[in-house]
Amino acid sequence: MDIQRINPSEKWSDVTVFNKMAHFVEVPADETADMLGQVKQVFAQAEAMLASVNSDKSRLVSVTIYVTDFENLSILNEAWIKWLPEGCAPSRACLKVELADPDYLVEIAFVAAVK
Amino acid sequence: MDIQRINPSEKWSDVTVFNKMAHFVEVPADETADMLGQVKQVFAQAEAMLASVNSDKSRLVSVTIYVTDFENLSILNEAWIKWLPEGCAPSRACLKVELADPDYLVEIAFVAAVK
Amino acid sequence: MDIQRINPSEKWSDVTVFNKMAHFVEVPADETADMLGQVKQVFAQAEAMLASVNSDKSRLVSVTIYVTDFENLSILNEAWIKWLPEGCAPSRACLKVELADPDYLVEIAFVAAVK
Numbered sequence: 198m199d200i201q202r203i204n205p206s207e208k209w210s211d212v213t214v215f216n217k218m219a220h221f222v223e224v225p226a227d228e229t230a231d232m233l234g235q236v237k238q239v240f241a242q243a244e245a246m247l248a249s250v251n252s253d254k255s256r257l258v259s260v261t262i263y264v265t266d267f268e269n270l271s272i273l274n275e276a277w278i279k280w281l282p283e284g285c286a287p288s289r290a291c292l293k294v295e296l297a298d299p300d301y302l303v304e305i306a307f308v309a310a311v312k
Numbered sequence: 313m314d315i316q317r318i319n320p321s322e323k324w325s326d327v328t329v330f331n332k333m334a335h336f337v338e339v340p341a342d343e344t345a346d347m348l349g350q351v352k353q354v355f356a357q358a359e360a361m362l363a364s365v366n367s368d369k370s371r372l373v374s375v376t377i378y379v380t381d382f383e384n385l386s387i388l389n390e391a392w393i394k395w396l397p398e399g400c401a402p403s404r405a406c407l408k409v410e411l412a413d414p415d416y417l418v419e420i421a422f423v424a425a426v427k
Numbered sequence: 428m429d430i431q432r433i434n435p436s437e438k439w440s441d442v443t444v445f446n447k448m449a450h451f452v453e454v455p456a457d458e459t460a461d462m463l464g465q466v467k468q469v470f471a472q473a474e475a476m477l478a479s480v481n482s483d484k485s486r487l488v489s490v491t492i493y494v495t496d497f498e499n500l501s502i503l504n505e506a507w508i509k510w511l512p513e514g515c516a517p518s519r520a521c522l523k524v525e526l527a528d529p530d531y532l533v534e535i536a537f538v539a540a541v542k
Contacts, residue, residue: 200371200425202401207393209404213373215425216331216446220374220403256430258443259450261536263407267527278437286432288450289439290536292493293525295408297382306376306405310430310445315486315540317516322508324519328488330540331446335489335518378522410523412497421491421520 203249212246218258219309221246228300232269235302236276243307252309254280257287259308263294269302318364327361333373334424336361343415347384350417351391358422367424369395372402374423378409384417433479442476448488449539451476458530462499465532466506473537482539484510487517489538493524499532 202210212221223242225235240254247253264270270291287308296304316329327336338357340350355369362368379385385406402423411419431444442451453472455465470484477483494500500521517538526534 200373202399205399205401207396207401208389209401211403213403215373216333218333218373218446218448220423222403222405258430258445258448259536259538261405263405267525270527274438281437284432284435286435286437286439288441288443288452288536290452290491290493290534291527292534293527295382297385297406297408304405304407306374306403308374308450315488317514320514320516322511322516323504324516326518328518330488331448333448333488335538337518337520376520378520410497412500412521412523419520419522421489421518423489 201250203246212250214250214311217311219247219250219252219311222304222306224296224301224304228298232272232302233276236273239303239305240276240280243305247309250311252311255282255285256310257285257307258310259288261306262289262291263296263304264291265293265296265302267293273303316365318361327365329365329426332426334362334365334367334426337419337421339411339416339419343413347387347417348391351388354418354420355391355395358420362424365426367426370397370400371425372400372422373425374403376421377404377406378411378419379406380408380411380417382408388418431480433476442480444480444541447541449477449480449482449541452534452536454526454531454534458528462502462532463506466503469533469535470506470510473535477539480541482541485512485515486540487515487537488540489518491536492519492521493526493534494521495523495526495532497523503533
């Protein structure tokens with residue numbers, strides 16, 4: 198099978214890999230956390246996903262960041278800068294939308310290069 | 313030509329393929345349908361697009377689902393689960409946004425692996 | 428290094444290239460311009476980004492266009508059609524969202540094929 202899927206459920210896979218490109222989307226596991234808590238969860242979950250497909254946070258190609266309130270953007274940006282290894286930033290779009298769970302404050306779609 | 317385009321119009325192509333990855337975006341052809349009708353149209357259109365580039369719905373890598381009302385999400389999810397072959401779910405983001413035609417209830421952007 | 432990054436900053440890179448696919452996102456440099464002005468800036472910036480990675484506007488694979496007001500869509504579409512070489516349109520999604528700077532009227536995420 199040339200497409201790798203991690204934990205395929207009825208609705209989505211945690212990660213897919215094709216052509217050495219990984220696609221995955223993270224929302225915070227604990228949506229009762231505040232913005233910083235949710236962002237940290239998303240980053241930790243992303244690191245676990247990346248590790249599961251032989252990649253890491255230095256290999257992000259593209260991210261689309263969805264927030265529900267731009268008042269939270271500075272919190273996200275500060276954590277983002279701390280989280281990213283130097284010189285490894287991906288292409289990035291950042292948008293305000295509504296998310297499927299009203300308690301979600303952030304959702305991030307990642308594209309990463311697998312080794 | 314190393315980029316394949318199906319039905320390129322002035323504004324978009326129905327599908328593009330590069331590096332064995334297909335990109336395409338579907339909105340319902342008949343926007344007067346209800347949510348279930350629109351979702352079924354989008355899925356049928358997606359199957360036709362996939363077939364046109366030697367792929368199928370078991371080979372989706374990533375989808376971004378845009379809905380205009382999360383009240384419709386359960387309808388989408390139920391149809392989505394029925395539509396997807398078992399064990400083949402892509403990475404998936406789901407967002408509420410406004411769509412270009414106020415009658416559109418759903419738009420889906422697909423990335424699929426070509427055989 | 429198998430991932431190419433153009434101008435990596437703390438938050439994003441201007442362009443990333445992996446597997447001959449370029450990812451980049453443009454917002455207008457001068458957000459005081461009107462819609463047509465902002466769109467023209469985004470297109471000019473995109474051409475510069477494409478040139479920086481040995482690609483051009485005939486090699487777009489996918490675009491996601493974010494606008495803040497669909498009243499501006501006809502202005503975007505007219506400029507888009509003029510800008511795109513014939514027969515080279517990418518896959519395209521177009522959505523209304525809110526953008527990080529309230530003066531931004533348009534943001535476009537591009538995926539392009541590198542030569």
